[in-house]
Amino acid sequence: MFDIGFLELLICGVIALLVLGPERLPTAARAAGRWVGGARRMVSQFTSELDRQLKAEELRKELREAGDVGLDDVKKTVRGALDEARQYEHMIMSDKPAGKAATGKPAITDQSQPGDTSPGPGENGQAEPDTVQKPSDPSS
Numbered sequence: 255m256f257d258i259g260f261l262e263l264l265i266c267g268v269i270a271l272l273v274l275g276p277e278r279l280p281t282a283a284r285a286a287g288r289w290v291g292g293a294r295r296m297v298s299q300f301t302s303e304l305d306r307q308l309k310a311e312e313l314r315k316e317l318r319e320a321g322d323v324g325l326d327d328v329k330k331t332v333r334g335a336l337d338e339a340r341q342y343e344h345m346i347m348s349d350k351p352a353g354k355a356a357t358g359k360p361a362i363t364d365q366s367q368p369g370d371t372s373p374g375p376g377e378n379g380q381a382e383p384d385t386v387q388k389p390s391d392p393s394s
Contacts, residue, residue, distance in 0.1 A: 270282065270283075
């Protein structure tokens with residue numbers, strides 16, 4: 255960063271030893287080391303935060319671009335599917351007479367309610383019993 259060589263560092267150390275003396279030089283060196291370390295940490299935190307913000311902005315930009323393209327495709331697909339479903343709905347409604355099947359017999363309708371999820375008779379996979387058992391007489 256400052257391009258300081260070994261000879262410059264040696265001269266600074268000798269001057270510091272002469273000015274501060276051997277008693278205060280270790281404490282001054284520790285304080286200078288803390289200052290330099292704090293400055294380095296601050297610079298590294300700043301650069302990492304700046305990088306993080308730049309990456310976040312790039313990601314937002316990519317998401318906006320991808321989101322705009324994807325929504326148009328989804329809208330077209332959904333509209334096409336709805337139009338096709340409407341065509342089939344008209345075909346089904348015009349072919350089926352109300353209440354009668356194609357054979358002339360009454361159509362079997364589902365008697366369950368729309369929100370009812372309980373199984374109807376025979377829907378649970380078990381056969382329904384034909385006879386009802388009466389409780390046994392306790393006196394016999």
